[in-house]
Structures are given as C-alpha cells and as structure tokens.
Amino acid sequence: MRFPWQRAPSHLVGGPVDHSPPGAVLGFHGADLAALRPVLAVAEGDRVAAGQKLLWDRKRPWIAAMAPVAGVIARLEHGARRRVAGLEIRPEGEEAVAFDTSSAGTREGLTALMAEAGLWPALRARPFGRVPDPDTRPEALFVTAIETAPGAPDASAVIAALEGWFLRGLEALPLLSAGPCWLCHAPGLELPPVKGVTARASAGPHPAGLAGTHIRALHPVANGGVVWQIGWQEVIALGHLLETGRTWQRRIVALSGPAMARPGLVSVAPGARLHDIAAGRLARGDLRLLSGGGDDGLPVPFLRHGDRQVTALHPARIARPGRGPLGALLRLSRAARPALVPNAWDERLAPPGVLAVPLLRALAAGDAETARRLGALGLIEEDLAALNVRIGREGMDYAVLLRQTLTELEGQA
C-alpha cells in the first residue's frame, strides 16, 4: 500500500520505439466521427490512398477524417440521422496523396493545407474545447510538449528523436496565432530557438503537463478570450507533411497500465486496433484496453486521434449486490447522488489556481454561473480527469457535469 506522502515513481514510458505493423484493420470509432452532418466521399469497398479525405462536416469542412494508411474500406456503417457509426480500413498498398505545400508560407495556405490533410482537428480552442474556425485567430497558441500523466510517453525523448519534423511544424505554427506561440516542454529538452515561438519549461507532478495548466499560467481565458492548443505529436505530423508533402502514417504511443506485461513505446498507424497494438504484451486473463490514459481513456476498439497512450487495466470489479438481505443492504447503502466530502489528498489533484471544492459543488448543483465565475471556462474534461477518477462516482461524474456546464455556458455566450 502506498501512503500519500510517498512520491509516485517516475512513470513516463521511455525506451526504444518498437514498430507495429498496421494490422488487419484500422478504424474510427463512431463518436470520433460525430460531425454534425457528415458528407461521405467514399463507399464500402473503395480503394483509398493515405491522406485521402473520407468524410467531412457539411457546415464546417475543416473537420474532416482522412485515411491514415492506404487500403480498402472494409466496413462503412451508417448510424442514425445519416451519421456514420463506424468506418474500417484494411491496409493494402502504398499509395499516398501528395499535398502541395508551396503556399504553406501564408496563413491561408497553411490553414487550407491542414484542413485538406485532416490535421486541422488537432487544434482545440479554449474555452469549450472545440475545433476552431480557421477564419478566426486566437490570442495565443499553446504547443504542449510535455507529458506528466502516469504511463504517458516521454515526450522529450520522442521529440528529440524526431526533432527535424517537430521543428519544421513548430516554425509554421506562429502564422496561425494573432499573439504569442508558447512551447511548453519538460525541463531538459534542448531545442534550437524557433522564430515566433517562446519556449517555457515546466516541471512538477501531474497535472503540470496538461495544456490547461499552461494556459492558466500564461494566458488565462476564464474571463474571456480564445486560445488554441495543439499536441506535440500533431506538430510532428504537421512538420512531416510540410517536409515531405505526405501525411505521417505513424504515431508513437506508450503502452502502459497494470495489465500490460511488457510496457513500452510503439510506433503504430493512427486508428490501429488496440488489440493489434498491444498484441504479445498483455498479461494473461481478462483485461480492458483503453485508448488514452487511465484517467480519461475510453474503451474503444481503435486508437483515437490525439491519444498517445494505450492503457491495459484489469477489469473493474463492479460489485453487483445479489439477492437476499445483504444484497438489499448493499443496494441501500449506495447513494443515488453521492455527495462530495472534501479531502486534502484529493484537492492536490485539482487544476491549479482553481478553488476545487466550490467549483465541484457548483458543477454538481448545475450552477453554471458560479462555475463560470470560479473559472470553469478555462477547463475541459482532461483537467478534471485526475480528480474525477478519485471522487467521481456513478451518479456524479464530474467530467460529464463539466461538459454539461460548458454546454450551458456556450449557449449563453
């Protein structure tokens, strides 16, 4: 048993990067394709090249999904209301779309190229965490080049290995922003200075590596304003695109978790099936594979865009009270809406600068105005994930409550 005052062991995953073949099928989970009105450009059975656009949103064409590798559309499942529920690609062949990067020196050219290559959804705007409109400009742009979540890849090591592409992507980013472009990295990452980009080292335990922490420290948006954030892997992908004119068909993910027998870094195709990625590395017995970290990962079959981790967990032992008086007593002892009892050890995981207990109480009560005044606009679900996994319960999921509050605030804005 680990006591609270014992420091958690260093838990970033480093080491050599194994190569994982694309596997039998890659895909997108339905929720990832939750564009409002998708326009499909392909049908089942079509051959697609790597980088080819598969579908885009009718109203916002910069939100698009492109084929991660060349292959054949193995399955295209339609959902309700003419949405796409699932799309799977069987990798085959080596065709890749060649993008014209000559006009990427201007803002219009760069945004058009990123939208065409499907890299634009890598950007997220704060507040609310949506994909931004390319015609708007943020007050600042944040590149998150540090990971502090348990089991995350060691971003400094991977960036150092792919430094050329990272720097090329970084050079292009200041075009997008109307203000400063911040590079937030771990101490120890030595990069040559890039024009227009201000580097800042940040150290500390989780959640020091989250974009929300850096935004709050450098350019808070809880009272207005818009900033954009992008992750380091997407910057590498952008640099690869600008250098070679083709999309990057690999992503570096860390395999970790208590049920991962052989953790490590793997280079995989985006959208690869989690079981193919983790093949040969899992412990025996039942387990769950999550795309993302243990805090906010989702049990989807394919690697989601933007996720840098695959976590293997032992199955959650959900105690289901059986019949009989003891079962009835256990059922009675579960509160319908569990209340928050403040505890010092939980509040350490709160996003910095935010009064944790009043904010959580405002979220639980649905008090959007108080939550806004306490700084909820500067947060998205990943900022509350570490806290939520501790104190969130079935009837009281603080990430869901935050999203409901943000949706309400978005409607008021």
Add this chain to the structure above:
Amino acid sequence: MRPGILRDDLPMLAGLVPPLLWLAGGDPWLAPRLLLSAAVVLAWQFLFARVRGQGLGLHALVTAGLIAVLVPGSAPHWQLVLGLSFGVVLGEGVFGGRGRNFVSPVALALAFLIFSFTDQPYRQAVELPLAVALPALALAVLSGQARIGTLLGAALGSAGLAWLSGAGDPAALLGGGAVVLCLAYVVADPVASGATPAGRWLHGILAGALAVLFATAGPFFGALVFAALLSSIFAPLIDHGVIAVHIRLNAARERRLRHG
C-alpha cells in the same frame, strides 16, 4: 490515497478507540450508551436511505461514538436519544446526507443537549487525558479530513483572544482530551468547515475566538461546542467572501496576462 473506507472512515473510527477504551475502564455504562447511540444514528440513516436514497456510510458510527464519548456518564438514555435524533436529522439527514450539511451533527446534538437539559453536566468536558485524544487528532489530519489550517486557526484564535483579553492561560485551555476530540472531529469537520484554504483558516480563528469568548460564561468544552456550531454556520459566508476576493484577484491577473 484513494478514497474509500480505508482512508475516509477507518482512521476516524480508529481515533475513537483509545478514548472509548479509556472511558470503558471507569464507566460500566459506556458500552450500552455506545450501542444505543449507534442504534439511533443507524436507524435514522436507514430511514433516510429508504425514503430519500441518501445511502449509508460508516461515518454514522463516528457520530455515534463521538456522542458516546463526549456526554457525561450520568446522562439519561432518553435525553441521548432525543439529542442524537435532533442532531442527526436536522444536522445531516434533511440536507441530503453527509457532504450536503453545513453544521456538524455532533455539534448540533451536543448543543441541543446543553441548552435543553440543564440538570446534566453536558457543558463539562468528560475526563480524558490529552494523550488519549492525540491519536485521533493525528489520524484525522493524516487521512486528510481535518485540515491543518482549521486546527491552527482555532489554536491561533483562542490563544490570541485569551492573550488579548487576559482571560486565562492559553495553554490551560487545551487541557482536556475532550477539547482535542472536539477540535479534531467537530471544528475541523471537512464538510462543516470552510471549503477554501483561506476560509478554513478564518473559520478556525472564528471558532477559537468565539470559544474563548463563550468560556467567560461557562466551562470551555461547552463554549467550544457552541463556538463550533456558530462558526460552521458562518463558514459559507466566509467562503463567499474568500471566493469573491479570489475572483477579483484572478480577474486582475487575467487582465494583466492577456493584455500584458
């Protein structure tokens, strides 16, 4: 540590074991009193869980144990039942269970007993040596429930006011184990004390100062109970002020950083 019985409930229960053992040595009626308190609290919790879906928790046993320890041995059982019911129902049950109340049910029950039944020495602290109550204080702090800010604030408030008014020797105020138990479990109750760091300090200072103030009219233990009750009523107001200041400071900081 992760939330759960091991972190939240067991340390608080374990902290009550030394006082219970100490008192059981001199008081043969402790065990029946403890069982009666537990039965009353659990019965009310069961009722609220059935009717309102509030759930059950081991913290009910902490409430029952505290009352069993802190009331004098001569207390009639019917008074205990009334006082506990008042405290648990109006202090916790009607608001939605633990976590949604704003006063400590133990403070409310003791206050009810003190002002309703003047024939029993509820105001007097039970004879408990300091060493018996210190494990409870340590466990409450280590489990993260009693915050150091509240405790230090209470010490500061009481010592400060005692020194200012010359009312008495500040160190003597902390004489009893019952006072320490009340501090750890009632004044520093995580739900009834402040929700913000500065709010917790101010709540502690208020509780300590009020205790010294009320102690001019009676024993210190009774004064501390009423002081805890009053300051936990003021805690949301204190938090409101702290939050308002925090918002102002953050807005100024944000303006500075965004338009810098």
